[in-house]
Amino acid sequence: MTRKICQPFPALVKGEHCPVALSQATPSPMGPAFGNTMPYDAAGPTEDWRNLKAGSPEHQAAIKQSETETRQRNLSALDDPEVFQEAVEEAAKADLQAERFDRAVSQRKRELSDTEDSWDFVDLEAAWDADPIVPTVGQFIESDTSNGGGLFYAGKINEIHGQSESGKTMAALAVAAQEIRDGHHVIMVDFEDDAKSVIGRLRDVFRLTKGQILGQFHYVNPSQALHERALARMSALEGVTIAIIDAVTEALAAESLDGRKENEVAAWYMSFPRKLADLGMAVVLIDHTPQENIARAIGSQHKKSAITGVSYSAEAVAKFSRGRKGRLRLRVAKDKLSGVRPHALPQKDAQEHRGDLVIDSSPGLAAPSVELWGVDPALLDRVDEPNNLDQGLVEGPTWEEREKVSFAVKKNPGLSKNALKAMIGGKAARAVLAIEAMVNEGEVKAVKEGQSIRHYPPDPPFEPVPDLGLFHDQGLG
Secondary structure (H helix, E strand, C coil), rough: CCCCCCCHHHHHCCCCCCCCCCCCCCCCCCHHCCCCCCCCCCCCCCCCHHCCCCHHHHHHHHHHHHHHHHHHHHHHHHHHHHHHHHHHHHHHHHHHHHHHHHHHHHHHHHHHCCCCCCCCCCCCHHHHCCCCCCCCCCCCEEEEEEEEEEECCCCCCCEEEEECCCHHHHHHHHHHHHHHHCEEEEEEEEEEHHCCCCCCCCHHHHCCCCHEEEEEEEEEECCCCHHHHHHHHHCCCEEEEEEEEEEEHHHHCCCCCCCCCCHHHHHHHHHHHHHHHHCCEEEEEECCCCCCCCCCCCCCCHHHHHHCCCEEEEEECCCCCCEEEEEEEEEEEEECCCCCHHCCCCCCCCCCEEEEEEECCCCCCCCEEEHHHHHHHHHHHHHHHHHHHHCHHHHHCHHHHHHHHHHHHHHCCCEEEEHHHHHHHCCHHHHHHHHHHHHCCCCCEEEEECEEEEECCCCCEEEEEEECCCCECCCCC
16 A cells, blocks of 8 residues: 655645555555555665556566565564664554544534534624623522622633642532433533542532433533544433533643643634533533642633633632531632623632532531622622731631630620621621531531521630630630
8 A cells, every 4th residue: 555645735635545654655564454654675676667567467576566565574673672663653643633634524524514604794783782691500599697799601612620639529510410400401411530430429429319410410420532423411400500511621632732832723623512502501510630730721721712601710718528527619710701800809829719619518417508708798899908808817816816716606695697707897808707617616606597697606615715816615603
C-alpha cells in the first residue's frame, strides 16, 4: 500500500479517506497494525523496476520483490529497542492526527447538512421584549438568615471548579435532587465515577426514591468520544432542566483534545455543552483547579471565557464524610448575566460568597440533612462597612466575641440568628462569624425549628477561657 499526505481540506469533504503518513511514496513494512506509518528504509531492489513497462508482469514482480526486501530490512531494524519505540510513537501520532481529521470531516458534513443557517440575521424583537435572565435551576433556602435565589442559569453553560474532594459533584447532585423532586429530569455524563457510587449518593444522602432515580435520572458513563447517536438520545429527552458533565478534563481527553489549547477547548464547548444548553438545559460542568490557585479551573483560560452562565469556586470549609458535618462554600468566579452577584457578599479576594452547601450525617440523625444556605440578608444590607467586606472570614472570632455569644444563648435560649446578632451587638459580620464558628465547634447547639434555626447552650455547657483564644469544656454544676 502506498501512503500519501492528505491534501487540502476540500478533498476531505468529498468523503475521501486520507490516512496521515510520514512518507509520501513508500510502502509501509508494518502493515495495518501500526497504521502503515512507520519510518523505514525505502531503498529499492538491485534491479530498477521504474524502467520496466508499467503494468507488465515483470513490472509487477519487480515491485513485489522491492516490497519484500524493504519489509525484511525494516523488520530486522526493529530488533533495536530504540527503533521499535520510535516506530510505535510515530504510529500513535499519525493515528491521532487521522482521528482529528475524521472528526473535522464529520463536523463539516453536519454543518453542511443543517437545514437552518446559523449565519442568518437574528430577529431582535424577541430579545428586546425579553425579561432579564436570572438563575432558576436549584434554589438556596429562603429564610430570615438565608436570602434564597437560584444557583444556575437555564439554557446556559455553568460551572463549578475546585480541588479534589472539595465537594463539587455533591453540590451539583444536590441541585439535581431538588430538580427531580420538582418533577424534572436530569442528565449526568460522568467520566470520573460509576453508576453504583452516584446512585448510592442520590439514594442515601439526598434520599431520592428508586422510582425517582430510575424514571428521572439519566446517567451516562462513557469511555469513548461523543457520537451523534448519544447526542440525539440526550436531545430527545423531555423535561430535562440540568445536565451535569463530570469532569471537563476527562471529557476533553475522551475526544483526544488538550485542555491547555484554546482552539481545542473552544471546539469541545461548541460541539457538546453548547448544544445541550441550546436545548434549554442548565449545563453544569465540573472542573478541577491547580493546587496553587483554587480560584480558577485548570488549563486554558478559554474555559472561563466559554462560560455563558455562572462559574463558582468551590471551597471545602469542612470536607463531607460519613458521620460528620461538612460544609462547601460557593464563591462567584464569573457571572456573565449579572443575576447572581447582587445576592452574593463581596469579599476581599474579589470572589463573592454566594452560599454554602451543608450536609450533616452526624451520629444520631435518622438521615443526612442537606441544606443549601444563601447569604444572611442582614450582611448584604451592610456591605458598605469596610469590616464587612470579608464577612469576618480572615480572622477567627476573638475571646470577647465568643464570650458574648455564650452569655446570650445561656440567658436567652432559643434565639434565632438575627435575634442573637442583635443581642451581641457590634459588627454584624463579626457576630455571624462567632455564631457559625461556635456552632461548628459544638460550643453552641443549633436546632432547626420550622424555617428558622434556634440556638441553645450545649450539653454539657462550656465557658470560654481568655488564654490565647483557646477554649475548653467546663461543667458548671
